[in-house]
Amino acid sequence: MMIRSTQQSIAARVTNNLQGNLTRLGRLENMLSSGKSITRPSDSPTGAVSALQLRSQIRSQEQYVRNGDDGVGWLGTLDTTMTSSLSHIRRARDLVLTGRTASMSGSATAREAIAVEVENIRDALIDLANTTYLDRPVFGGTTTGGLAYTPAGGYAGVPTGPGATVDRTIGEGTSVRVDVTGPEVFGVNGSGTQLFEVLTAIATNMRAGDAVALGTDLGNIDTAMENLQTQLANVGSKYNRVEQMRQSVSDRTLSLRTQLSDVEDIDLPKTIMEVQLQQTAYQAALSTTARVIQPSLVDFLR
Amino acid sequence: MSSTFSGLSTALSALYAQRHGMDTTGQNVANANTEGYTRQRVDMVPRGGAEVSAIHAKWDGPGVGVRVDDIKRLRDGFLESRGREEHAMNTFQNTKMSAYNRIENVFSEPSDTAMASQLADLWAGWGDVANRPGDTAAREQLLQRAAVAADGLRDGFSALSSQWGTARVQADSLVTEINNAADAVAKLNEVISQAQASGMPSNEMRDQRDLRLMDLAKLAGVSVVHRENGYTDVFLGGSTLVGGTTTRHIEILGGNRLEDQGADPVRLAWTDNGLPASAGSGSVGANLDLLNNIVPDLAGKLDAVAVSLATEVNNVHRAGFGLDGVNNRDMFVDITGVTGITARTIGVGITDPTHLAASSVAGTLDGSNAAALGNLGRLTNGPDAKYRSMVVGLGVEAQTSQRRAGIQATITNDMDALRFADAGVNLDEEMTNLIGYQKAYEAAARLMTSIDEALDVLINRTGIVGR
Numbered sequence: 001m002m003i004r005s006t007q008q009s010i011a012a013r014v015t016n017n018l019q020g021n022l023t024r025l026g027r028l029e030n031m032l033s034s035g036k037s038i039t040r041p042s043d044s045p046t047g048a049v050s051a052l053q054l055r056s057q058i059r060s061q062e063q064y065v066r067n068g069d070d071g072v073g074w075l076g077t078l079d080t081t082m083t084s085s086l087s088h089i090r091r092a093r094d095l096v097l098t099g100r101t102a103s104m105s106g107s108a109t110a111r112e113a114i115a116v117e118v119e120n121i122r123d124a125l126i127d128l129a130n131t132t133y134l135d136r137p138v139f140g141g142t143t144t145g146g147l148a149y150t151p152a153g154g155y156a157g158v159p160t161g162p163g164a165t166v167d168r169t170i171g172e173g174t175s176v177r178v179d180v181t182g183p184e185v186f187g188v189n190g191s192g193t194q195l196f197e198v199l200t201a202i203a204t205n206m207r208a209g210d211a212v213a214l215g216t217d218l219g220n221i222d223t224a225m226e227n228l229q230t231q232l233a234n235v236g237s238k239y240n241r242v243e244q245m246r247q248s249v250s251d252r253t254l255s256l257r258t259q260l261s262d263v264e265d266i267d268l269p270k271t272i273m274e275v276q277l278q279q280t281a282y283q284a285a286l287s288t289t290a291r292v293i294q295p296s297l298v299d300f301l302r
Numbered sequence: 303m304s305s306t307f308s309g310l311s312t313a314l315s316a317l318y319a320q321r322h323g324m325d326t327t328g329q330n331v332a333n334a335n336t337e338g339y340t341r342q343r344v345d346m347v348p349r350g351g352a353e354v355s356a357i358h359a360k361w362d363g364p365g366v367g368v369r370v371d372d373i374k375r376l377r378d379g380f381l382e383s384r385g386r387e388e389h390a391m392n393t394f395q396n397t398k399m400s401a402y403n404r405i406e407n408v409f410s411e412p413s414d415t416a417m418a419s420q421l422a423d424l425w426a427g428w429g430d431v432a433n434r435p436g437d438t439a440a441r442e443q444l445l446q447r448a449a450v451a452a453d454g455l456r457d458g459f460s461a462l463s464s465q466w467g468t469a470r471v472q473a474d475s476l477v478t479e480i481n482n483a484a485d486a487v488a489k490l491n492e493v494i495s496q497a498q499a500s501g502m503p504s505n506e507m508r509d510q511r512d513l514r515l516m517d518l519a520k521l522a523g524v525s526v527v528h529r530e531n532g533y534t535d536v537f538l539g540g541s542t543l544v545g546g547t548t549t550r551h552i553e554i555l556g557g558n559r560l561e562d563q564g565a566d567p568v569r570l571a572w573t574d575n576g577l578p579a580s581a582g583s584g585s586v587g588a589n590l591d592l593l594n595n596i597v598p599d600l601a602g603k604l605d606a607v608a609v610s611l612a613t614e615v616n617n618v619h620r621a622g623f624g625l626d627g628v629n630n631r632d633m634f635v636d637i638t639g640v641t642g643i644t645a646r647t648i649g650v651g652i653t654d655p656t657h658l659a660a661s662s663v664a665g666t667l668d669g670s671n672a673a674a675l676g677n678l679g680r681l682t683n684g685p686d687a688k689y690r691s692m693v694v695g696l697g698v699e700a701q702t703s704q705r706r707a708g709i710q711a712t713i714t715n716d717m718d719a720l721r722f723a724d725a726g727v728n729l730d731e732e733m734t735n736l737i738g739y740q741k742a743y744e745a746a747a748r749l750m751t752s753i754d755e756a757l758d759v760l761i762n763r764t765g766i767v768g769r
Contacts, residue, residue: 055414
């Protein structure tokens, strides 16, 4: 049977085909101009959900980097402060050694001078112990106050304990403590080896010329110094750890970004190619249509 | 024996018939591009002599010309009913597709600014507060981000709600359109059956009625039965919408707000007896699907995101202490204070940034509670996951709907092309017919001339021998 065809049916088919061509072209050009192959969830539901997940992961990695930066700030401040504290303590120890000999033979004036210097060192150390990072005393734990130590050398911060540490989340499930409290570094008040108390005792004993007591003090100051050195090593190793984690989180962010781009960005050469092909197809359709629709028997009748 | 002048009448009948043919061709050509026009063909029947023999009178001559029996309307009823079915399905799928399209625009994912990013910003904000619990700037920023996330949920809900409202108004006007079209069909039924009874032409009115029927199919997916007397009965979901010259009207009932839909679903009913009417396809069918299923489902999922966000955050937040040392504060609250937290009512309950519970120990600058809050974004069944699953669900539905609509559009277009090919005017064909009619007309005129000449011989030149 011959299939009947009319001007209307040809027009309907041609319109549909041209419409389809133009829609495909429009879609490709939209992709090309936005640079994205997924602009709405229905473009690719699975792709869209990966894009969402990757974005949120990138966001949390970025936060880890920020946390790491902050942690490095804390640990760096601790490291410098403790290093310079250590040199002050060494000087104090030297003074004790000098003073112990002087207490046997030296004059009261000389001992007084040493005592004053030790007191100055103590005050300088208390100042160092009150070092702040972004307005928070780094040895004060989670204290809300501005000082970790009172001018007299008493601890004013929050004692070490659960919920009283400064922690930074630097990776998925990885939290690092980025502070040390005053008592951990300088000794517990009243324990006899608390650095500032030891220094006060040294000044007193120096003035009194008590060589035996100074001997004990020397032991105490050594204990305090060892303790500080241990803590310094601890801080240093944490610094390295946070720094490394931060680096690896940065790398991971980069790789996540690449994945995100793989998921939602277009393949430029491929898309340009497709647009060209589609344009050619559209033009061909237009020109054929123009030729097919025009003639009818009317043109050829006299 | 045939009459002397019978040849003249034969020629005259031919002239009439061919003229009729040319007129019909003219009508076809004139309406080549008229929507819904069906090509017409002159049905010519040869006129025979007397068929009943009588004593002393018997017809032994040829027939006595031609007569126009009918002007046929060349439309295939089967194709037409297939066309209506496909169009009903096509409008159904198309309406759904564009609804999904608009809903996708509401959420505009994936992007760097939409809801998912707003939630990520909120968690990152908690991270910053954990780093600097005493810093009011970080707290202020977090409050803003929380407000943005809550606003995002409320905006999403209100966009859904306004889409629902638009669809609801549309449903009203669609029902009015259905009633009007049904009235028009009933009116045409009356006119056509009268014309048919009195033997008058009704082709153009039938075209009109077919157009109305197609409108009804697109609106509500009706089924159609043609009767012998020229009536066409229309059925909606098995019940009579148009029976002969009478129409039953339908109305739309149900809530006028998305919030009321759950208790009072939107539905069709017959005005006369109040029984439920059903429209499985057509734009009304799609509209009802949108009003009762698609939008309420999404709104429910968005509510779940809001509830999850509020519950997860509040649980952890209540355990922590603000800078003022007070705990048990809710971060997200119901701003209307009536219905409980939903996507429509979620808001930030904290105005003073120092009330944000970053610390798990009162009176310290501990940030562990803030850090715990910042980790909520990674919960496998938390607000982020719920939102993502909502978006992927929407994407799958929208994609399916697009594909279905695409397939249905192809089928419908093919069906239309077939219908146009069957019932449409082919100009080549009309021209050919025109030539046929024209030549036949010329020949009939020639016949008349030759009979005239023969009679001339008989009348004027016979019996004048030797004159």
